Amino acid sequence: MTISDETLMAFADGELDAAAAATVEAALRDDPRIAARVAEHRALRARVQAAFAEELAEPVPRRLIDAAMRAPTAAVDAPKIVPLDALRKRREHSWRRAPLPLAIAASLVLGIGIGFVAWRSAVPILGENAQGALIADGDLARALSDQLSGPGAAGGVGIGLSFLSKAGTYCRTFRIAKAVAPAGLACRNGTDWRIDVLTQSAAGPGAQAAYRMAGSDLPPAVLAAVQSRIVDQPLDRTGEIAARRRAWRAPAR
Amino acid sequence: MMTNGTPENVQRQIVDLLPRLRRFARNLTRNPHDADDVVQIAVERALARLSQWRSDSPLEGWMYKIVRNAWFDEIRSRKRRDEVFLAEDAGDAATDHDPGDALSIRAAVARLPEEQRLAIGLVLVEGLSYREAADVLDVPIGTLTSRLARGRQALQAALRS
Numbered sequence: 001m002t003i004s005d006e007t008l009m010a011f012a013d014g015e016l017d018a019a020a021a022a023t024v025e026a027a028l029r030d031d032p033r034i035a036a037r038v039a040e041h042r043a044l045r046a047r048v049q050a051a052f053a054e055e056l057a058e059p060v061p062r063r064l065i066d067a068a069m070r071a072p073t074a075a076v077d078a079p080k081i082v083p084l085d086a087l088r089k090r091r092e093h094s095w096r097r098a099p100l101p102l103a104i105a106a107s108l109v110l111g112i113g114i115g116f117v118a119w120r121s122a123v124p125i126l127g128e129n130a131q132g133a134l135i136a137d138g139d140l141a142r143a144l145s146d147q148l149s150g151p152g153a154a155g156g157v158g159i160g161l162s163f164l165s166k167a168g169t170y171c172r173t174f175r176i177a178k179a180v181a182p183a184g185l186a187c188r189n190g191t192d193w194r195i196d197v198l199t200q201s202a203a204g205p206g207a208q209a210a211y212r213m214a215g216s217d218l219p220p221a222v223l224a225a226v227q228s229r230i231v232d233q234p235l236d237r238t239g240e241i242a243a244r245r246r247a248w249r250a251p252a253r
Numbered sequence: 254m255m256t257n258g259t260p261e262n263v264q265r266q267i268v269d270l271l272p273r274l275r276r277f278a279r280n281l282t283r284n285p286h287d288a289d290d291v292v293q294i295a296v297e298r299a300l301a302r303l304s305q306w307r308s309d310s311p312l313e314g315w316m317y318k319i320v321r322n323a324w325f326d327e328i329r330s331r332k333r334r335d336e337v338f339l340a341e342d343a344g345d346a347a348t349d350h351d352p353g354d355a356l357s358i359r360a361a362v363a364r365l366p367e368e369q370r371l372a373i374g375l376v377l378v379e380g381l382s383y384r385e386a387a388d389v390l391d392v393p394i395g396t397l398t399s400r401l402a403r404g405r406q407a408l409q410a411a412l413r414s
Contacts, residue, residue, distance in 0.1 A: 006402045013376065015383050044405060047412075048377040051358035055279070056272040061289055064275070067296045068267040161304075223304040224260040230304075 003027055012041035129192055136186050136193035144172055144186050144193045148240050162240050165229040170248045173222050185225050188248045197225040266312050280374035281324050295320040317389045361411040369404030376401055
């Protein structure tokens with residue numbers, strides 16, 4: 001019986017399934033040439049591996065480690081994440097402060113700095129529930145409840161990914177055209193959409209144009225939040241339609 | 254299965270992979286400076302696309318693939334800019350002060366055609382399975398296997414002479 005050199009190579013690399021490996025092993029016992037060939041393949045592998053091994057011991061340049069450890073929120077051109085707990089604290093805190101000049105209130109955080117009332121009127125798509133949690137309101141709430149994933153109407157709200165979270169609720173990423181808080185993640189909380197993550201424009205509304213509305217193209221901060229919450233895969237279209245029909249009540253677990 | 258999937262965890266895993274990513278990138282670019290640039294680009298891309306990584310699949314395969322794609326993008330844009338200075342005669346850069354067997358093996362690998370060089374690099378050097386290597390290179394497993402076999406034959410011939 002002849003066994004191809006590719007098969008002997010795969011055997012030497014441990015790539016054959018049990019049956020094929022048994023065939024080679026039998027042949028190898030009978031034919032010293034086959035045994036020699038397998039040994040050659042193994043020897044070459046070992047030599048190549050050894051020849052490149054020392055590269056692993058070289059120190060890695062600092063800039064590469066920094067690139068890997070950079071907070072996802074600080075990635076190039078990404079808007080800054082607004083940690084909502086900090087944001088709420090800041091809001092309570094800054095009630096008593098002197099108002100900041102409106103001209104520099106280009107971001108949501110600064111907008112909150114000038115007081116909740118002014119902020120609310122500037123961002124009519126956000127509200128608060130009775131417990132003081134930030135929730136979606138107006139067009140954003142409607143888009144989260146009604147729209148399937150997609151860019152949405154021009155100038156409106158687009159929906160990125162929908163998924164079931166570890167907390168057992170539905171969450172959806174969103175993007176708002178021309179808003180100071182251009183993207184975020186909302187999770188279902190009763191009949192509200194609680195805003196879990198909101199990104200802040202780094203450089204004013206103009207900078208947001210660079211972001212396209214695709215699930216894979218959300219700001220890193222939002223993607224990181226999705227990654228830490230998601231169970232399984234995002235919903236496909238059928239899954240979204242079914243979830244919407246249930247008014248985004250999660251299936252019983 | 255998602256327990257290791259928090260962004261911080263993944264970032265630390267990427268740091269651990271950096272020596273191997275650099276080594277693969279050198280095999281790919283045959284130029285240590287290009288290699289580090291390409292790894293940096295790949296790491297930034299990976300972090301921006303963390304959600305696309307399925308945490309039940311090996312992170313290393315995903316990262317190798319991003320490195321490879323980053324390099325191919327770079328080659329394309331250099332060609333567009335008419336600045337093709339790819340190290341076609343390379344192999345020297347990585348092997349300058351390297352004695353004996355390792356020197357001749359690394360030089361022989363660097364002289365292989367790209368397809369064979371990457372197959373050898375991923376399977377023999379980086380230790381990926383045929384399946385994983387085929388996925389990184391976006392080719393069927395049969396194609397990977399025959400490239401690997403041809404690369405091995407060429408290496409054996411080169412090292413015998």
